[in-house]
Amino acid sequence: xxxxxHVGTGMEVGGEGESEGGKEKWKKHIHVxxxxxxxxxxxxxxxxxxxxxxxxxxxxxxxKVGLALTLVSLLYLVEPLFKVVGDNAIWAVMTVxxxxxxxxGATLCKGLNRGLGTFLAGLLAFLIQFISNKSGKIFRAVxxxxxxxxxxxxxxxxxxxxxxxxxYDYGVVIFLLTFNLITVSSYRREVLMIAHDRIxxxxxxxxxxxxxxxxxxxxxxxEDLHNSTVGKLEVLAxxxxxxxxxxxxxxxxxxxxxxxxxxxxxxxxxxVLDSKSIDESLALYASWEPRxxxxxxxxxxxxxxxxxxxxxxxxxxVVALHGCLQTEIQTxxxxxxxxxxxxxxxxxxxxxxxxxxxxxxRNRRHCSPEILSDHLHEALQDxxxxxxSQPRLFLGSxxxxxxxxxxxxxxxxxxxxxxxxxxxxALLSSVxxxxxxxxxxxxxxxxxxxxxxxxxxxxxxxxxxxxSLEFSEALPFAAFASxxxxxxxxxxxxxxEVEELGRIACFKDYSxxxxxxVTVPAVDVIHNQLPSHAD
Numbered sequence: 001x002x003x004x005x006h007v008g009t010g011m012e013v014g015g016e017g018e019s020e021g022g023k024e025k026w027k028k029h030i031h032v033x034x035x036x037x038x039x040x041x042x043x044x045x046x047x048x049x050x051x052x053x054x055x056x057x058x059x060x061x062x063x064k065v066g067l068a069l070t071l072v073s074l075l076y077l078v079e080p081l082f083k084v085v086g087d088n089a090i091w092a093v094m095t096v097x098x099x100x101x102x103x104x105g106a107t108l109c110k111g112l113n114r115g116l117g118t119f120l121a122g123l124l125a126f127l128i129q130f131i132s133n134k135s136g137k138i139f140r141a142v143x144x145x146x147x148x149x150x151x152x153x154x155x156x157x158x159x160x161x162x163x164x165x166x167x168y169d170y171g172v173v174i175f176l177l178t179f180n181l182i183t184v185s186s187y188r189r190e191v192l193m194i195a196h197d198r199i200x201x202x203x204x205x206x207x208x209x210x211x212x213x214x215x216x217x218x219x220x221x222x223e224d225l226h227n228s229t230v231g232k233l234e235v236l237a238x239x240x241x242x243x244x245x246x247x248x249x250x251x252x253x254x255x256x257x258x259x260x261x262x263x264x265x266x267x268x269x270x271x272v273l274d275s276k277s278i279d280e281s282l283a284l285y286a287s288w289e290p291r292x293x294x295x296x297x298x299x300x301x302x303x304x305x306x307x308x309x310x311x312x313x314x315x316x317x318v319v320a321l322h323g324c325l326q327t328e329i330q331t332x333x334x335x336x337x338x339x340x341x342x343x344x345x346x347x348x349x350x351x352x353x354x355x356x357x358x359x360x361x362r363n364r365r366h367c368s369p370e371i372l373s374d375h376l377h378e379a380l381q382d383x384x385x386x387x388x389s390q391p392r393l394f395l396g397s398x399x400x401x402x403x404x405x406x407x408x409x410x411x412x413x414x415x416x417x418x419x420x421x422x423x424x425x426a427l428l429s430s431v432x433x434x435x436x437x438x439x440x441x442x443x444x445x446x447x448x449x450x451x452x453x454x455x456x457x458x459x460x461x462x463x464x465x466x467x468s469l470e471f472s473e474a475l476p477f478a479a480f481a482s483x484x485x486x487x488x489x490x491x492x493x494x495x496x497e498v499e500e501l502g503r504i505a506c507f508k509d510y511s512x513x514x515x516x517x518v519t520v521p522a523v524d525v526i527h528n529q530l531p532s533h534a535d
C-alpha cells in the first residue's frame with residue numbers, strides 16, 4: 001500500500017515539474033516575440049533608409065511615379081475631363097503603371113513599343129471590320145475567328161525572332177492584346193469608337209510617362225552603363241590587391257563556407273561576373289535615348305558590352321586567385337616569404353593599370369602612354385628571377401622520391417595483409433569445418449579486406465604521397481604565381497577594348513592634367529537598378 005502511494009506521489013510531482021517547465025518555456029517564447037515586435041519598427045526604418053542611401057535616385061523615381069499617377073488620376077477626378085474620357089481613363093492609368101521605368105531609355109523603349117503596338121493593332125482591327133461588314137452575320141463571325149487565329153499565331157511566332165525578341169517583344173504583346181480586344185468587341189460594338197478611345201487614352205498615359213522621365217530629373221541608362229564599367233574596373237583592381245595581401249599576410253585567415261559570401265572580395269568579383277544581363281539591358285535602353293549631353297552623340301554602347309565581356313574573362317582569373325587562399329594544401333609561409341615582394345609589386349602594377357583604365361573611361365580620354373610601362377615588365381621579370389633562384393622548391397632534390405613512396409606504400413599494404421592473415425587463422429580455428437561455416441568465413445574475410453582497403457589503405461597512401469614529396473610545398477604557390485602572370489596576359493585584351501572605345505567615341509587625347517579624378521555618382525555594381533521587365 002505504501003509502495004502505491006509512493007509511486008502516485010512521484011508521478012504527481014513529475015507532472016507538476018513538467019507543467020512548470022512548459023510555463024517557463026512559454027514565458028521565454030513570449031518574451032522573445034515581444035522583443036522582436038519592439039525592434040521591428042526600428043529594423044524596418046533602417047532598411048528603408050539603407051535602400052534610399054545606397055542610391056538616392058530611387059527616392060526620386062518613386063516621387064516621379066507618384067506624381068505621374070496623380071496627374072493621370074485627374075482624368076477621373078476632374079468632372080470636365082471625365083465627361084470627355086469616361087471609363088476609358090483606366091487605360092491611361094494602366095499605361096503609367098506599366099510604362100514608367102527607372103531610366104529614361106527603358107521608359108522610351110516601353111512607351112514607344114506600347115504606342116506603336118496599339119496603333120498598328122487598331123489599324124488592322126479596322127481593316128478586319130471593314131472587310132467583314134460586307135458579308136452576313138454568320139460569315140462575319142467566322143471571318144473574325146479566323147483572323148484572330150491567324151494574327152495570334154503569326155504574332156506569337158514573330159516573337160521568336162532574336163531581333164524582335166530583343167527590341168520589340170513588348171510591342172508585339174501589346175499589339176496582340178489590343179487587336180484581340182478590339183476585333184472581338186467589334187462584333188457587338190462599333191470598332192472605330194473602341195479603337196479611338198483606347199488609342200488616345202494610351203497616348204495620354206505615354207505622354208505623361210515621357211514627360212516625367214525625360215524632363216523631371218532624368219536618369220539615363222547610358223550614364224549608368226558608363227559608370228558601371230568604371231566601377232567594375234575599380235572593383236577588380238581592389239580584388240587583386242586584396243587577394244595578394246591576404247595570401248602573404250602573416251596572420252592566418254580562416255575562411256569557412258558560412259562567412260565566404262560576406263567576404264568583400266567575393267562580393268566584388270561576383271558582381272563583375274554577374275553583370276552580363278545588366279550590361280546588355282543598359283546598352284539596349286541607351287540606344288533608345290536621345291542626345292542629352294555632348295558625350296552621347298553616336299556613343300558606342302555596344303562597345304561597353306564588349307568591355308564587360310573582357311572584364312568577365314579577366315574576373316575568372318581573380319576567382320581562381322582568390323581560391324588559392326582557400327585550398328586544402330597551402331605553401332608554408334616561410335616559402336611564401338621568399339616571393340612576397342615581387343608578387344606584391346606585380347599585383348600593385350596590375351591594379352594601377354586597371355585604375356588608369358577606369359580613370360580614362362570616367363574622364364572620357366585616351367589611356368596614359370605609360371599604361372604598359374616598364375614597371376609592369378620589371379615586376380614580372382623580378383617574379384621570374386625569384387622563382388628561378390629557388391629551383392629545389394619546384395623541381396625537387398631526390399630523383400628516387402617516387403620509388404621511395406611506392407616502396408613505403410607497399411610495405412604498409414603488406415603489413416595490413418599479414419595482420420588480416422593472422423585474424424583469419426584465429427577465426428578459422430574457432431569455427432566449424434562444415435561447408436556452410438567455411439563460406440560464411442570467406443564472405444566475412446572478403447568484406448573485411450574491402451573495408452580495410454577502402455577506409456585505411458587508400459587515405460594513408462594519399463597522405464604518404466603528399467607529405468613525402470618536397471615539391472608539394474611550392475606547388476600551390478606555383479599555381480598562385482601562374483595566375484598573376486595570366487592576369488598580365490589578359491590585361492592586354494582589356495587595354496585593346498578600352499582603346500577601341502576611345503577611338504570610336506572620339507575620346508580626348510591624354511594630357512598630364514587629366515590625372516585628377518572626376519567625382520561621379522557612385523554606382524553600386526552589386527545592386528544595379530534595372531527595369532522590372534528586364535529582371
